[in-house]
Amino acid sequence: MSFTLAQPVHSDLVVRKSRFIGCVQPVADRAAAQAVVAALRAAHPAAAHVCWALMAGGASAANDDGEPGGTAGRPMLEVLRHQQIEGALATVVRYFGGVKLGAGGLVRAYTDAVAQALLGAALVPLVRQRSLCCAVSYALEGLVRRELAAAGAVLEDVDHGDAVRFAFRLPAPEADAFIARLDDAAEGRVAWLPA
Known part of the structure; x- marks a missing residue:
């Protein structure tokens, strides 16, 4: 069974001086998701990256926003898939702390930011x-x-x-x-x- 979120949920992690601000929220479609991402970019102009993953309307998408390929958006998307979440957008705003994390460190940090947010989520079963x-x-x-x-x-x-x-x-x-x-x-x- 698939689930969606009752309301947006947030997380805030610091990994080796880099700050990862995660959010998972319900969205109807890709256009709504892109509006949310654009608003995040405007709200966090000093952020190094605004990465996102979308599961909505039976379609999925992920964006690494300049992080090494496959280290941000795709791992975030896998968390949504693993939790069977549909109609949702996961975003992580990263403020670079000056210490490189490597590919494995980035995957863990982005995955953890989304997973931590989902710990506090009220999941609603999706009924077709x-x-x-x-x-x-x-x-x-x-x-x-x-x-x-x-x-x-x-x-x-x-x-x-x-x-x-x-x-x-x-x-x-x-x-x-x-x-x-x-x-x-x-x-x-x-x-x-x-x-």
């Missing part, structure tokens, strides 16, 4: 969502709204035309049972549309 769309008569709008609320569905759109069209999401494991329950409650008067 399913998008559904249905249309009903105006007389059934209240019934559908009550069923959606009871199921904890996320209502994305309601369109009032010839009929009332609902677009919503709910956990995939519960979708088939919800469809059957709504069909039964509406006595078969629900038109299911492509989502």
